[in-house]
Amino acid sequence: MGFKLTSRRVFDSTVGIVAFLALWEALPQLGIVNPGYLSPPSAVLGAVLDLASSGDLLKHVQASLFRSFAGLLLAIASGVSLGLMMGWFARVESVLDPLLQFFRQTSALALFPVFILFLGIGELSKIAIIFWASFWPILLSTISGVKQVDGLLINSALSMGANRWFLFTKIVLPAASPSIFTGIRLAGAYCITALVAAEMIGAHSGLGFLTLNSQEVFQIPSMYAGILLLAVVGLLLNFLLALLERRFTYWRRGLRHGG
Amino acid sequence: MAAPKIIARDLSMEYQARDEAGREERVPVLEGFDLQVREGEFLSILGPSGCGKSTFMNILAGLAHKTGGDLLVDGKPLQGINRNQGVVFQGYALLPWRTVLDNIAVGLEIRGVSKAQRLETAREYLELVGLNGFASRYPHELSGGMRQRVAIARSLAYDPDVLLMDEPFAALDAQTRETLQSELLRIWDTHKKTIVFITHSLDEAIFLSDRVAVMTQRPGRIKEIFDIDLARPRLPELRNTQAFVHYRQRAWEALRDEVTDITREPAAAATHQNWQSIATLGGYRIGV
Numbered sequence: 001m002g003f004k005l006t007s008r009r010v011f012d013s014t015v016g017i018v019a020f021l022a023l024w025e026a027l028p029q030l031g032i033v034n035p036g037y038l039s040p041p042s043a044v045l046g047a048v049l050d051l052a053s054s055g056d057l058l059k060h061v062q063a064s065l066f067r068s069f070a071g072l073l074l075a076i077a078s079g080v081s082l083g084l085m086m087g088w089f090a091r092v093e094s095v096l097d098p099l100l101q102f103f104r105q106t107s108a109l110a111l112f113p114v115f116i117l118f119l120g121i122g123e124l125s126k127i128a129i130i131f132w133a134s135f136w137p138i139l140l141s142t143i144s145g146v147k148q149v150d151g152l153l154i155n156s157a158l159s160m161g162a163n164r165w166f167l168f169t170k171i172v173l174p175a176a177s178p179s180i181f182t183g184i185r186l187a188g189a190y191c192i193t194a195l196v197a198a199e200m201i202g203a204h205s206g207l208g209f210l211t212l213n214s215q216e217v218f219q220i221p222s223m224y225a226g227i228l229l230l231a232v233v234g235l236l237l238n239f240l241l242a243l244l245e246r247r248f249t250y251w252r253r254g255l256r257h258g259g
Numbered sequence: 260m261a262a263p264k265i266i267a268r269d270l271s272m273e274y275q276a277r278d279e280a281g282r283e284e285r286v287p288v289l290e291g292f293d294l295q296v297r298e299g300e301f302l303s304i305l306g307p308s309g310c311g312k313s314t315f316m317n318i319l320a321g322l323a324h325k326t327g328g329d330l331l332v333d334g335k336p337l338q339g340i341n342r343n344q345g346v347v348f349q350g351y352a353l354l355p356w357r358t359v360l361d362n363i364a365v366g367l368e369i370r371g372v373s374k375a376q377r378l379e380t381a382r383e384y385l386e387l388v389g390l391n392g393f394a395s396r397y398p399h400e401l402s403g404g405m406r407q408r409v410a411i412a413r414s415l416a417y418d419p420d421v422l423l424m425d426e427p428f429a430a431l432d433a434q435t436r437e438t439l440q441s442e443l444l445r446i447w448d449t450h451k452k453t454i455v456f457i458t459h460s461l462d463e464a465i466f467l468s469d470r471v472a473v474m475t476q477r478p479g480r481i482k483e484i485f486d487i488d489l490a491r492p493r494l495p496e497l498r499n500t501q502a503f504v505h506y507r508q509r510a511w512e513a514l515r516d517e518v519t520d521i522t523r524e525p526a527a528a529a530t531h532q533n534w535q536s537i538a539t540l541g542g543y544r545i546g547v
Contacts, residue, residue: 150352155320157369158321158322159320159322159340159344160369161369161370166368252355
């Protein structure tokens with residue numbers, strides 16, 4: 001079954017957005033809500049265009065993307081490899097698990113002062129907080145993915161003479177990949193939250209900084225522009241991760257037919 | 260006569276468990292298990308579920324460890340996985356992320372066969388099990404019977420001497436099951452392997468085998484072995500002949516005591532229903 005863009009479908013998916021934008025435009029324009037607090041979408045769009053033409057938009061988006069990607073990629077690399085080790089070697093897990101249970105309850109925001117203390121106010125501490133927030137869901141879902149691999153698949157491969165390397169790379173890793181990607185998708189969402197927090201606490205660039213700074217200097221339209229752009233970045237990241245997930249777990253969709 | 264392919268001598272297997280009071284206890288699964296499997300024969304091990312027949316197969320496959328006795332394959336004590344054996348499980352055990360063809364080629368891949376060569380071999384076995392045109396399907400797109408065909412092709416593709424089959428057709432509906440039994444005989448006829456076939460179905464064991472070994476209740480051992488002197492090739496109609504019914508009655512008589520004993524034993528309450536259904540089934544069949 002293909003995804004068909006029927007006119008009804010297009011209507012259904014746009015009608016809510018259009019109604020929302022209309023209401024948002026009307027409320028401040030009609031003076032029902034103070035336009036000083038709520039800028040209408042037309043003004044927000046204007047602010048986005050201004051930011052784009054001055055080059056500030058690119059600067060902020062670049063800074064935010066760099067931080068979130070750096071933090072997320074580090075979290076994926078380390079979370080997946082540690083998770084695989086912990087899921088595979090029971091001993092590694094029993095040693096590290098109590099420690100990790102404690103750390104995962106430690107809020108990334110609470111640790112920010114520590115990161116600043118050690119890593120300074122620059123990029124490193126921001127990447128560290130994003131890393132911390134994204135790391136845990138990836139680690140935990142990788143561990144559970146490895147532990148939940150169907151024992152029958154392992155036994156079957158063993159009975160054919162598979163060695164540990166084959167078991168790990170050709171059975172455990174693909175079998176665990178759906179669970180790993182669930183963790184990565186979740187990490188994508190956490191990563192944006194941590195990004196905003198980091199950029200609001202101590203930064204001179206980035207969409208989080210833009211949002212808070214605009215409010216402080218009472219540039220309300222560009223404050224809303226910052227919020228909107230953060231949402232766009234979040235959507236974009238989720239979309240990218242969903243693509244990646246599809247690439248690696250296509251066999252689960254049941255849509256591919258041979259020929 | 261040639262030396263037996265597989266010899267199990269006074270084989271035993273037990274595991275530690277905690278009883279209801281939390282005390283450690285030893286649970287014997289196999290005890291005094293003796294069996295000889297001849298080269299090239301089709302031998303079925305028949306027993307009610309829970310009697311330890313799958314445990315024997317896991318030991319033979321190298322997936323479980325015996326706790327006593329001897330187990331020789333080709334005259335040598337079995338150590339770890341025997342690469343000359345193929346195993347077919349009831350649950351198919353196909354890799355869901357691989358196409359049918361790539362699944363069939365797994366064993367060859369493990370043996371380091373080149374990609375071109377293993378896909379070519381896999382195609383031969385795909386054809387053997389009658390699944391031409393399904394090469395690039397994924398397992399979830401196939402029916403249970405087709406999945407088991409893939410699993411059989413996979414275990415044959417690396418050309419083992421012995422095929423171990425652990426209730427391979429138990430999850431299939433009656434028609435598919437009978438079709439696959441005939442298919443298996445056809446394949447066995449062209450690729451002479453030694454087959455050890457685990458089942459709890461009297462009909463299946465008799466229809467397929469040269470010899471049927473009946474097991475006792477747990478702790479399991481071989482109670483009785485008898486030859487099935489029915490001519491081959493065996494056609495489905497064979498099931499309705501007088502000779503077949505005779506063998507069925509004989510097998511049921513051997514099995515019945517084990518089943519009825521168990522139903523009287525309160526400790527086996529968890530599997531009670533299981534025994535009963537077999538007893539009913541057997542009773543019904545004898546009445547035919």
